[in-house]
Amino acid sequence: MQPDFFARKRMNSLLFCGLLLALTVIAVLITNYNVIKGFTSIPKAAEWAFNNFYPDEKALKRLPVIISSLTETVLVSIAATTVAALFALMFAIAGSHTTGTGGVLGFVSRSIATVFRNIDVAAWSMILLISFGQNVLTGYFALFFGSFGFLTRAFTESIDEVSSSSVEALKSTGAGYFSIICQSVIPSCIPQLISWILFMMETNIRQATLIGILTGTGIGFLFSLYYKSLNYSAASLIVIVLVLAIFSIEAISNYLRKVIL
Incomplete structure (x- = not known):
């Protein structure tokens, strides 16, 4: 054999x-x-x-503008991730086999999450460009929708992994639905939820650069502007600043994981 x-x-x-x-x-x-x-x-x-492709003295004078665009990109990414996490948690609770009520509500919750998860952030940007045009709001909603779909799936799996014994114990004592969720389910899986949120935040900051090229905002648009105008020195400075920012954010995220988790 x-x-x-x-x-x-x-x-x-x-x-x-x-x-x-x-x-x-x-x-x-x-x-x-x-x-x-x-x-x-x-x-x-x-x-x-x-x-x-290297920064020169003239490009360094544009550093304040680059930092300002990078700050905008980071803040939009963080805002989209945190708000999406709140909605994802509600949908995950409704769609989870551990906490969900089942029936139509659970099916609708999982179906919505599946649709949003399977549409890429870049596709969301192109779809939303038709309605909102090139602005920060388009990039925000694109990141929000992509984060919502991914986090709903991740949160649902994290909640499903929670031991059902504690849930059954609270039910036997006559605890209400929201009491079970707040006192048993969420405290048990909060480390995984925070880890997924931090991961999504890191991912969104990377994706926001590409989204900015489509939506005409943030550090992505600034890079596209400099590159298309053949200002390679300023474009290279953006790349260096962006790489340093990503490494810094990842280091902060890893530190938070160690402290919180």
């Missing part, structure tokens, strides 16, 4: 690799992509970046 099992596993792996290779070749042929030229152009691209 063992040799047959490993033989089938190797055969499945070979079939998968062969299928992947075939799809790659088909994609290259359809798109007329020059593989050799693509790889040989990497050194030239690195040389160009080394010679042109």
Whole structure:
């Protein structure tokens, strides 16, 4: 049995690799992509970046404007995440098998979360651009909808992992529905909920940069503006500031996890 099992596993792996290779070749042929030229152009691209893509004295004078745009991006991301977390918690409680009332309400809650989760933030931005145009509100709602769908799913799974024994114990004492949620369910899964919120906050700050290019706001729009105007020095400064900000935010998030969790 063992040799047959490993033989089938190797055969499945070979079939998968062969299928992947075939799809790659088909994609290259359809798109007329020059593989050799693509790889040989990497050194030239690195040389160009080394010679042109670096901040100079003139770019450093734009640092206050860059910091201001970065601050706007970070604040919008935090606001979208925190508000989405509140709505996600309500929908997660309604859709969870542990705390949900079941029936139509639970089905509707899970269905809404599934729809919002499966639409990418960039897609939300393009959809909302039609209604709200290029402004901060469009980026905020795009991040809010994406965060809401993801956090609802994450919160639902965290609540479902809560031991049902404590819930049953409170029910046997005659505790009400909201008392069970506030005294048993949420305290038991609060570390996981906070961890998911911090993770979503980090993700949104990264995504907000790309969203800003579409919505014409924040640090993403500023980078697009400088890059399209061939001001590569200022654009490179934005990249450096953004990388430092992401590392700083991740360090703060990890510290909060250690302190709170």
